[in-house]
Amino acid sequence: MKRHLQNHNHSKNETLSPFKDHIKLRREGRAASKRMREIGRQCIMGQMEALKRGEKLDNNILSHILQSAVPAGDSNVIDLELMIDHCVTFFLAGQETTACLMASTLLELGRHPEIVYKMKTEVDAVLGDDGYVSFEDLSKLKYTTAVLKETLRFHSPVPIVLRKTPKEVVWNGIKLPANTSIIICIVNLARQKEYFESPEEFMPSRFLGGDNHNNMYIPFSLGPRKCIGKQFAMIEAQVAMAKLMKNFTFDLVPGQSFDCVASVTCKPKDSCRVYVKPAAPRSDIIPNV
Incomplete structure (x- = not known):
């Protein structure tokens, strides 16, 4: 923090x-x-x-x-100007954060070929030969969705949220006066050992049983002020990732950095650099699997 x-x-x-x-x-x-x-x-x-x-x-x-x-x-x-405000905000917020999510996901997949194998297996089974992603398919991409959620936990594009107390609040014995500005660190919450097993490990399986982590997992914030684009962002990422897994394979460029930098959003410091190749058979992803 x-x-x-x-x-x-x-x-x-x-x-x-x-x-x-x-x-x-x-x-x-x-x-x-x-x-x-x-x-x-x-x-x-x-x-x-x-x-x-x-x-x-x-x-x-x-x-x-x-x-x-x-x-x-x-x-x-x-009100045309208000409509322009909403249009630009929606475009910038949705594009930037989802792009960070996709880039961070590809970086982690480059370090975990066993996760790539599971994702490709699921995508091939759900999408079939034509590769079309229907709305009904999204609920079937359970492991792919778990990978995206784990990326949001591990590399949250939005590292903090700001809130202000509307009235005096007493929390854990600490008195907070009205109009107190509070910084909530989303990244720190998602690394609490009390709520996440092996929090420093990239482990998508933790989300296959649901999202009940006592409100410690809040990549889209929480409550009435949570991100209105949450559902859209997840659908966008699910479709894009399923298409990528179906049609391509990715290898990290040697020397790729895994550090992040906070600049409005939290993103890979040196971007996401990968070699892109046409999809290989699943058996070629992990030998002898």
Whole structure:
């Protein structure tokens, strides 16, 4: 937790820094934000124009949101800037965190060929020859889902969450006044020996029996303020990982680092570098299995 606090304070100091590099970074950040909002605006306006023309929209999240928020294509019923806020937030939050999850998963799979074998066996059995992932298939990918959950425990893309007490709270004999800011370290919670067997080991089997870990496992936070994209993120990761396991094999580039860096999200320090090859028969993944 101390390390995360130091990173947070460092970022805060950079925000106020007059140094040229930090000024340049802030300008680039503002330019990127402006560009993202413009892209969001173009996407939304394009879809709204298609709605007005009575066209059938593509099957994606933005289309469903607009068709719910803009009945009969009446663009006057929405706050466009607010819609852009939501669109950009959903895109950035969903893309970044899920990408971190996938990268960390591939890194761990590179260190655990026995886990890869179990995943490929399950994926081949569930998807069959065509490799199509239906919604009904997701509940059958139990081991694949367990691997993703273990990655979220071991390498949570969101290392901390911030909360504020609405009123005075007494917890474990400690009095917390109202309006006290609290930092909850998701990473530390998920490494508690009292709740996780061998917490420093990557062990997907711990999630085959459910998620009852006394609220110590909270990669999406908890309660009424938990991540609204939790279900979507897991479905996205399940489909992508099943497709990858079905069609490819991955070998880590020699010298690949397994360190992480906290920068908004917690991600592999040197990214995820792997050699990608067409899928091999299961018997080739682990000799003599």
